[in-house]
Amino acid sequence: MNAQAGTPTTFDVQRVRADFPLLARTVHGKPLVYFDNANTSQKPRQVIEAVDRHYREHNANVSRAVHLLGEEATAAYEGARDALARFIHAPSRNELVLTSGTTQAANLVAYSFVLPRLRPGDAILTTTMEHHANIVPWQIVAARAGATVKAAPITPGGELVVEKFVELLTPEVKLACVGHVSNVLGTVNPVRELAKECRRRGIPLFVDGSQAMPHRPVDVQALGCDFYALTGHKMLAPTGTGALWARKEHLDAMPPFFGGGEMIREVKFSGTSFAEPPHRFEAGTPNIAGFAGVAAAIDYVESLGFEAIRAHERALLDHATARLREIPGLRIFGEAQEKEPVISFLVEGAQATDLATLLDLEGVAVRSGHHCAHPLMQFYGVPATLRASLAFYNTHEEVDAFVAALLKVRRLLR
Template sequence: MNTTASTPTVFDVQRIRADFPLLARTVHDKPLVYLDNANTSQKPLSVIEAVDRHYRERNANVARAVHQLGEEATAAYEGARDRLVRFLNAPSRNEVILTSGTTQSINLVAYSYALPQLKPGDSILTTVMEHHANIVPWQLVGARSGATVKAAPIDERGELIVEKYVEMLTPEVKLACVTHVSNVLGTVNPVREIARECRKRGIPLLVDGSQAAPHRPVDVQALGCDFYAVTGHKMLGPTGTGALWAKREHLEAMPPFFGGGEMIREVKFSGTTFAAPPHKFEAGTPNIAGFAGLSAAIDYYASVGFEAIHAWEQQLLHYATERLREVPGLRIIGEAAEKEPVISFLLEGAQATDLATLLDLQGVAVRSGHHCAHPLMQFYGVPATLRASLAFYNTREEIDAFVVALLKVRKLLM
């Protein structure tokens, strides 16, 4: 696990927290301790105001009108694309497709890129630690095409066995997939190394960046992958927002996934010609207000800085891990050498759902269940875990309150 020095970095977390209205509320007459950030992050006031401002001041559709409101709405929507280009260090704005999130992004690649070229005997490679969004779409297109889905193994620490992954990059693999950061374990995968091995074999690589983008800078050019997907609501933005970055040559060759308005050049009953990427993949009216909010979210990250965010979150991760080790009968699932601030755990003699319900009564919000990662649960031989996932607006005091609540609940269940 990456840890920082024992002396905390100066980080004004209370000033940060003041920007997040929901963090001040109570739950069951207790101060809220929100530790479910891998599920969805809270939103700063600037994001909330950006969504409100859109509906109050410029509510109109995009790319459909020359009137002032339409132009302002289009500028706000396309402004989100420009921010995502910088956020991902994409080579071109034409390589960034605005989507509803990682699930839509991966399905777009599955049906528009993979399905047209898959045939019986082909394979798609993924890993045991993937979210269902990086498994099920491949199974669906595999069932249509006769291709199979292979999963590279992990070890007990929750680390990808990279040499096995590379060994499985055989000629029949037409697409490789990997999560940048596990949503259950917090494990950071060596994407650059994997991408390098994929390039040697001419195999495109898709990366699920949902859990990486909220915690660390992302540079798709440096990573060397072919596709990278992010989800807005996990990175301070509104739900129903996200993006897919893809290399230009892939986007130009891919047919549209959805058909409708705004993704066309000309429609005739004799045939339709499509717009150039990225608009070829953005049919219909998008979540315009949501993307105005996502722009504000990206601006907020820039104002705080990922260096400061990462340092503080690593301190919190180290502190929370050590505090949880004090709880009798508690088992942490996944202790990779490099992690983002996600801790999955079990408590001896307690079911995960019961424990999460009782913690909620103490004002502590954690996730319980399989976390959309059934194969990973099967690997560890458990039906579910609890997951505490931290963000840069969390505090040591909240971790202390979490551990106190956990000890109290443990007594009730023992």
């Protein structure tokens, strides 16, 4: 591997799998097939060791400590900010607020940016395919202000109807929101095109990047959006980590959302002055060890290179889709022309939860349920689906084992 160039000449999936300790375990006496990566990714030993090393050698709180451990902890935490800023091509590290994940990032934008600007009759635009984290925060602040949330439609194949999205960008819309990649359908939305249309109308665009970050390079400057949120635990990093990138002019104009330590300049009973962004939005003790893991996760992804990751995942998706289509009575939801390795489906005559439970007994981990996307389930007229979500450390052999297990458990439910 050429870590500097980030583009290996070959992708040795077995060598990669050796870096992920959990992939070697068995479940119910069967080799684990982990196809729940859209929910959370597994962690390479490099990330695990980075977290362990922090607690063994550098554990202290960040900022203001003059002792060595405090300086080391601060360097690790701020180093993760630098790594993330570079990873998403942010113009400045000071435009990156470290959060617990996309949900916190969305709520920060909802309460600190959107709510002060909303008036009765205003609107927030999202889409039918969104995760609840890109719906519910907007609904809460809209209800407070007497505003509404409206959703752009999608096609039966799971693609955003772009012309309808643009048509809904009316003057009362104060924020538009879209997922870069759907967590249920795998659909890749045309963020750059949407951002261009939003800019023409002076409407800020918030992008939920949780499902994009594990699979594709992200350049927030090239995308042209105003806000981009990401979640660490879906991209090999520890849980409780994430970030919000926002344009400097937005952060400068936003009041704090959380109050407490670290986000202040000076506190008096007569009033408090606040720190400059991004620290203005980072009250309290953060997940320092987790962000040490974030930096290690970015290093790991860059050592493999997205070119190799994407080629392997595309082959996996094509193979899995072809194999699933061989099963009579199986319906796939979401067949967009451009999609990431996520397949949601149902099998005629079987409940999603029953299938997932029986698959687990065969060692196969998939997700069943509404996937935090009730409106999308309502659009398709189903209460739930099964979801197999793949990652670069999965194999064609695992796909075949999954399909064999699915055929077996399907027979049991007849």
